[in-house]
Amino acid sequence: MKTSTLFHQIRIKYPVRWGLSFILLLEMTFIGIKLFRGSQVNYIWESIEIMILMWGILFWENPEDSQQELKQALKKKEFVLFYQPKIDVKTKQIVGMEALIRWHHPKKGLLSPIEFIPLAEKTGLIVPIGNWALKEACWQNIKWQQEGHPPLRVAVNISPKQLAPDLVQTIKDILEETGLSSECLEIEVTEGMLIELKDSTKTIIEEIRKLGVTVSLDDFGTGYSNIQYLQSFHVDSLKIDRSFIQNIETSPINQRLAEIITQMAHSLNLSVVAEGVETKEQYDFLQSIHCDEIQGYYVGKPASVKEFSTLFFSQTRP
Numbered sequence: 001m002k003t004s005t006l007f008h009q010i011r012i013k014y015p016v017r018w019g020l021s022f023i024l025l026l027e028m029t030f031i032g033i034k035l036f037r038g039s040q041v042n043y044i045w046e047s048i049e050i051m052i053l054m055w056g057i058l059f060w061e062n063p064e065d066s067q068q069e070l071k072q073a074l075k076k077k078e079f080v081l082f083y084q085p086k087i088d089v090k091t092k093q094i095v096g097m098e099a100l101i102r103w104h105h106p107k108k109g110l111l112s113p114i115e116f117i118p119l120a121e122k123t124g125l126i127v128p129i130g131n132w133a134l135k136e137a138c139w140q141n142i143k144w145q146q147e148g149h150p151p152l153r154v155a156v157n158i159s160p161k162q163l164a165p166d167l168v169q170t171i172k173d174i175l176e177e178t179g180l181s182s183e184c185l186e187i188e189v190t191e192g193m194l195i196e197l198k199d200s201t202k203t204i205i206e207e208i209r210k211l212g213v214t215v216s217l218d219d220f221g222t223g224y225s226n227i228q229y230l231q232s233f234h235v236d237s238l239k240i241d242r243s244f245i246q247n248i249e250t251s252p253i254n255q256r257l258a259e260i261i262t263q264m265a266h267s268l269n270l271s272v273v274a275e276g277v278e279t280k281e282q283y284d285f286l287q288s289i290h291c292d293e294i295q296g297y298y299v300g301k302p303a304s305v306k307e308f309s310t311l312f313f314s315q316t317r318p
């Protein structure tokens, strides 16, 4: 098997946003292949998976204890959501926010997803944790609306393990229980989750969209970025990965790519969100290519509920 094929498969299984950087994954793939040259592909796979797991374990001296802690964290209500605002490029008004999970660990302090999501993925605990995040984001959204803030759309990241047929019912139940309108909810899935073009995944996404919930394709550009997914999966929007935006002022290639992605998305009636926007120059360029929405430090960092209300709602208070 070619290194690139193997690397690609690993990237599908371990998406970048769950804490493993592109470089780290690439290094692990090369080490796996180098150490086990000539071995069977499965063996190489296993060795790479072990390295990835070891990487996760580095954060946790005793993985069994950590698993228990992770399990208990839900019961003990130690997870919390931060919210990062998104603005409309034309009006500069806040149009929504992405919910990002943190763990208030009793001993280690506030942990970012990079430190516990790989373990949650590995143990399957990501499903109850992900469902909690979905519900919490909806409750918070309705609470903000009840306080008199304008209705905004909250985006929640969905893990590959959550993208199963019962997700549709889970979302339906949450919307019913919280009373949140479906237009105020968005789910973010990654390209890796769609890559196999499975009919079951397609049906799940279609059913979620039928509920009126927005579906966006996250980290666009980091995988195959195959136009075929977009044609067959009918998502509502694309989120251009931050890696394209980072040097956009100085990189003509990234400028051209962002422009092409935006034009392609618009021709398929998808809206485009640029992630990781940090400067006015980046904002100006994205405005010039008619990108629809932006998210990033230029607008605001992920904020706690209290900070979000103070920093961002004060501008949009009716």
Ligand SMILES: [Ca+2]
Binding pocket: 098, 157, 188, 218, 219
């Ligand atoms: Ca996301």
